[in-house]
Amino acid sequence: MSSGPRPPFDATALFKYTESPNPEWKFGDGMTLNSPQAKQWKEDEKLGWRTWDMDETPKPARYQLLTSAIGPRPIAFVSSLSADGVPNLAPFSYFSMVAHDPPLISVSFSLAPGKPKDTRENIRLTKEFTVNIISEPWIEAANATAIDSPPEIDEWIVSGLTKEPSEVVKPPRVKESAVSLECELFHFQDICPPGSDLVTNTLVLGIIKKAHIRNAVLAEGGNSVDPEKLRPVARFGGQTYARLGDGFELPRPSWKRVQDVVYGLMGKPNGVNGHSSS
Ligand SMILES: Cc1cc2nc3c(=O)[nH]c(=O)nc-3n(C[C@H](O)[C@H](O)[C@H](O)COP(=O)(O)O)c2cc1C
The missing domain is CATH 2.30.110.10 (Electron Transport, Fmn-binding Protein; Chain A)
Known part of the structure; x- marks a missing residue:
């Protein structure tokens, strides 16, 4: 954080909706490295805790x-x-x-x-x-x-x-x-x-x-x-x-809709009991 003089408050900087940071994200993807910020975030892991x-x-x-x-x-x-x-x-x-x-x-x-x-x-x-x-x-x-x-x-x-x-x-x-x-x-x-x-x-x-x-x-x-x-x-x-900076919307995941994908990630394409419920 710089400590010098600050620019005036920008009252015109309005909150607006944008896409989410990783619109292509799929279940199981973890953090995707699709932007310079994400790559830097990953790189910063090396600095430890x-x-x-x-x-x-x-x-x-x-x-x-x-x-x-x-x-x-x-x-x-x-x-x-x-x-x-x-x-x-x-x-x-x-x-x-x-x-x-x-x-x-x-x-x-x-x-x-x-x-x-x-x-x-x-x-x-x-x-x-x-x-x-x-x-x-x-x-x-x-x-x-x-x-x-x-x-x-x-x-x-x-x-x-x-x-x-x-x-x-x-x-x-x-x-x-x-x-x-x-x-x-x-x-x-x-x-x-x-x-x-x-x-x-x-x-x-x-x-x-x-x-x-x-x-x-x-x-x-x-x-x-x-x-x-x-x-x-x-x-x-x-x-x-x-x-507030910009906002974005992400739907809450629905088990009903994504369970096959999740079971697939777990290596159980047919669900825990051999069949996925719908
Ligand atoms: C933005 C801001 C947040 C604050 N949050 C708290 C808080 O969560 N708890 C607290 O005890 N004091 C907090 N304070 C400090 C109190 O506002 C301050 O002690 C105030 O004088 C209490 O007033 P009172 O004695 O009239 O209740 C905060 C101060 C500011 C400026």
Whole structure:
């Protein structure tokens, strides 16, 4: 990564669909060497691997390594209220969708001794929050809310973003967000390292009660979100954010359609029991 001056953000670089990297790929092919990038990837194997033993890796080094290796991560921009009603807004990238039945998301809070996270406290006490998805046009405003300010500071004012009332939870949602999820606390799990009773993280599961999606980002048909229109921002390690590059579609393989090919690869052209089912 170069560290010199950066070119301006290219707001015109739109997400578009392309072919997949190896459109000719067949079952059993492994990695095909059909492009200079793929050939280089294969060549790089010769450089070998470096291995970190997590038990022997200091915490800051683990953080640096894992947040850069496990990415890009989606970001939950969480709006919550303290027990006495002070609004709070902060981004969290230890975030994922857990299930759609019930509709669950997870957010995880890293806790340094003596430094509680207001969002965690608010969710623990009020059991409500909203998760908002950040899009490119207002990323700086969202990033500003990660400021390490005292609890009485309202990050909404720091960011200049706009509160929009929620329907079933008290914390507002972010009006600038194209996707806002009204959540109730489903599970609150403090996490201690093995052999310790010091809480270093809290995993929160939230059940989504309402999803608000801007009409302008809906895909044709209106039942899903179009990535080109959403322009979501994700998190990598350090201070790095990522945007979507191009996308491609790959169908999920169907056993019914490919079983003969797979049995052929296994040297059992007639299937495991001598005949393949259809
Ligand atoms: C993009 C981004 C992602 C972050 N992800 C997390 C996270 O997953 N967990 C966490 O504990 N802190 C995370 N942080 C740090 C919190 O946002 C930061 O500590 C914030 O001040 C917490 O606010 P609060 O105390 O008002 O809840 C992240 C910061 C940024 C900028």
